[in-house]
């Protein structure tokens with residue numbers, strides 16, 4: 107018995123460094139296809155006036171749609187009375203007078219307000235309306251026309 111052999115084997119493997127970095131740059135963000143710019147040849151949209159529902163307020167005396175001065179409302183109450191309506195929200199048929207004192211005088215004296223409201227206005231109501239008109243900042247220095255009044259009397 108004897109004998110021995112040392113089996114020695116070298117098993118050495120050299121690892122091959124596989125450092126093959128394969129970088130593949132692929133265009134992941136494709137550019138949008140170039141589009142030909144369309145010239146703005148399309149016709150513009152129609153911009154017509156919209157049919158707004160605007161309540162028409164007209165001075166019953168001069169028949170002007172005056173929004174600059176503002177119109178004062180006079181209401182015929184359901185009871186048949188004619189009273190000024192400073193709030194403009196009272197129920198009843200309303201008539202409007204502009205801010206000219208001449209229009210108030212004209213409407214109250216000539217029956218224009220009576221026709222506008224389609225009601226008989228008694229003297230008491232007329233007086234009340236005149237007193238109410240006296241409290242308003244009515245234009246008294248303006249004549250019926252558009253010519254400015256010359257201060258200094260009529261020539």
Ligand SMILES: [Zn+2]
Pocket residue numbers: 165166167168169170203204205206209
């Ligand atoms: Zn008027």
